[in-house]
Amino acid sequence: NEGTQSIFESKSMKTAANLISRNATCWCGSGKKYKKCHLLIDQKEVSPSAEVPKPKRKDRNIIIKTEEQIDGIRKSCQMTKDLLDMVEERIGVGVTTNEIDEWVHLETLARGAVPAPLNYGRGQGRQRMPFPKSICTSLNEVICHGIPNSQELRNGDILNVDVTCNFHGYFGDASRMFVIGEVPDRTRELVEVTRECLNLGIEQVRPNNKLGDIGHAIQEHAENHGFSVVRDFAGHGVGIEFHEAPQILHYGEPGIGEALRENMIFTIEPMINIGDYACKVLGDGWTAVTTDGTLSAQWEHTMLVTSSGVEVLTA
Numbered sequence: 558n559e560g561t562q563s564i565f566e567s568k569s570m571k572t573a574a575n576l577i578s579r580n581a582t583c584w585c586g587s588g589k590k591y592k593k594c595h596l597l598i599d600q601k602e603v604s605p606s607a608e609v610p611k612p613k614r615k616d617r618n619i620i621i622k623t624e625e626q627i628d629g630i631r632k633s634c635q636m637t638k639d640l641l642d643m644v645e646e647r648i649g650v651g652v653t654t655n656e657i658d659e660w661v662h663l664e665t666l667a668r669g670a671v672p673a674p675l676n677y678g679r680g681q682g683r684q685r686m687p688f689p690k691s692i693c694t695s696l697n698e699v700i701c702h703g704i705p706n707s708q709e710l711r712n713g714d715i716l717n718v719d720v721t722c723n724f725h726g727y728f729g730d731a732s733r734m735f736v737i738g739e740v741p742d743r744t745r746e747l748v749e750v751t752r753e754c755l756n757l758g759i760e761q762v763r764p765n766n767k768l769g770d771i772g773h774a775i776q777e778h779a780e781n782h783g784f785s786v787v788r789d790f791a792g793h794g795v796g797i798e799f800h801e802a803p804q805i806l807h808y809g810e811p812g813i814g815e816a817l818r819e820n821m822i823f824t825i826e827p828m829i830n831i832g833d834y835a836c837k838v839l840g841d842g843w844t845a846v847t848t849d850g851t852l853s854a855q856w857e858h859t860m861l862v863t864s865s866g867v868e869v870l871t872a
């Protein structure tokens with residue numbers, strides 16, 4: 558399934574083979590024509606016997622991490638943080654999202670890790686192309702899962718950069734907003750309030766609090782400012798896999814839902830819109846945008862539930 562977990566099953570998704578024209582450049586980055594590269598592979602049905610049946614998301618169990626796993630995940634999360642710091646130092650007007658992708662890709666490999674988004678979704682039923690880049694870059698009205706491209710950042714843009722490292726098999730996932738130059742007050746307010754939503758969600762993390770406490774704190778703050786909370790994507794358990802149970806909804810009722818337990822690790826990653834929360838996914842199978850074209854912001858951290866509260870692993 559997919560990142561920032563889509564709540565929808567993707568049965569109706571087009572396959573990459575339907576999506577990409579035969580003479581277009583292949584999604585894999587080889588530079589070859591699609592028909593000379595991945596077309597046949599994408600068309601080929603994975604034989605049912607070759608595919609290990611995966612439990613449905615709702616049947617998967619929450620993984621309570623061991624001390625050894627926590628150490629590994631903590632390191633991966635610190636690398637994710639360092640990579641976002643690097644982006645923060647270099648980003649600005651005139652930079653392309655492809656360039657940001659390349660910085661993160663090369664630095665991740667140089668540190669002995671693998672960028673988890675690259676080829677994410679490969680072999681999962683071939684319902685769409687695997688994610689073709691090493692980070693997600695979600696510009697302006699893009700809610701999440703934007704694909705880096707050659708367009709230059711301009712004064713007035715807002716951009717989310719989402720980085721996930723796989724370091725020795727342990728995952729760390731975080732994202733930040735970047736404001737490029739001058740933006741209107743309401744745009745800056747969106748970015749700041751979304752960050753506050755993440756922090757208010759984090760404040761609810763401690764043993765025996767409920768998932769609904771997190772969602773409620775986020776929803777109340779966003780809606781008090783006249784913004785809306787995206788419903789179609791959620792935070793998620795993380796660490797041993799990129800996306801684990803449970804889903805962390807960014808809206809909800811206090812006291813409702815699964816109880817938090819010590820040594821759970823998950824993300825909170827609210828996506829907040831200036832306009833309506835309705836969302837649609839573009840023909841590339843990934844890019845999620847607001848249907849009304851209004852701006853969307855997102856901030857994300859990975860965190861550990863401790864005996865007394867929370868440790869933000871990507872801080």
Ligand code: MF3
Pocket residue numbers: 559560561562673674675677678688692693702719720721730826843857
């Ligand atoms: N990093 C995203 C998340 O927060 C997931 C991205 S999946 C990708 O869960 F394939 F789009 F990269």
Ligand code: CO
Pocket residue numbers: 561730792793824826857
């Ligand atoms: Co995430």
Ligand code: CO
Pocket residue numbers: 719720721730731732857
């Ligand atoms: Co992420």
